[in-house]
Amino acid sequence: MGSNDAWMGDAQPYLAPRQAGERDAWSAEATAHGRRGSQRLLAVEEVDPPDSVRDFLGIGPTERVVVRRRLILLDDEPVELADSYYPTHIARGTRLAERGKIPGGAVTLLSALGFTPEDEPLEDVSAATVSPSQCAALNLSPGTPVLVLTRFTTSTSGEPMEVSVMTMTRHLQYRQRKQAS
Template sequence: MTLPSHETDGVDPRPLHARIAADLREEIMSGGLAAGAKLPSTAQLKTRFDASNATIQKAVQLLKDESLAVGRAGAAVTVRENRQRTVRPAGSLNPAAAGATYPWLAEAAEGRSAARSALLSVGEVHVTGDVATALGLPGGGSAVRRRQLISIDGEPAELVDSYYPPEIARGTALAEPRLIRGGSPTLLADLGFPPRRSADRISARIATQEQYTALRLPGELPVLRTLRTVYSDGDRTVEVTVMVKAGHLYELQYEFAPE
């Protein structure tokens, strides 16, 4: 079989405006273009990429649609403030103090923005795939699912599905359609299943229709999907959570020490 030429000669087959946006997006996400900084002028970008005015404008519009840049006709376009957020998963199992914001919500907001969690649904569902395997149900089975949408500054930021073994969740607040005071770590501990450790599996994927709509994603950008398994005493699985967030707006930070 003969492969298409673009698969063998190293040529990027995307339209020029998409390639330009990709290069500028990388500069924004890596800090080469800092928050509040001006994007290079149209003239500079035309020279750099050997592109027309129209092509440059299409590329910049993509960045605006992705909430990475702001500006209006006739004014300089700048990198939007506080767009890429750093999430540190290590603190996700900490319980919330009385009356305080859940630690993972405060983490998402980085202390600068308003973060809210909307509970979309609660109920017992059939699970398959990696969620079922993580719950110890490789052939599939049922679990209590709590679905939430996290918003920051009024914009959807993360779609969260948390699954619990029915024998743990039935008859508790985990199975009720209301937010849990102190969060699930507090309740699990009260139920006799204190979270002891968690394991994350992270992948970049193209959004499903449901994820695309819930997160109001622009274009075909990837999402970050985290599959988190929480273990209690005896390595018993007590919670499996799937978290999906826009890949171009977040980075995950982990810290390691030698054993």
């Protein structure tokens, strides 16, 4: 996806539980722009998380997390790698820890488990050079720059519940909201 076909995205649909039969947020967003969005689940596993994930989730140095790794496609072309990390005390024994599609997506399942995401998660955007494994997955040449969007989400009760790290080849636009002072 080049910068000339970018659109204004909104994180809110990705934080809202889906109704039965409703399309996932990415498919719905792509369809609204006359495109086809899909995703492929690459892995579901327990791992030692990156330090930023460990710090946000407030877990100890030997605790592991569940990660769901996905390849995001636009018109069948890879545009993003998305890794979503969950504390094991939330994910173990649920579909989050199982390989397979989750009806309504992870946010719908989390909400059903009592972890409704807050409305305004912290999002960190940085630039990086694509790694060799990312080159292969995203069909990029070595040295290609990518955007890395990390979304830190807590529940409405204040419990850290998810960290999503999205490595993107596409243009990203944001609209800022003014907060009352």
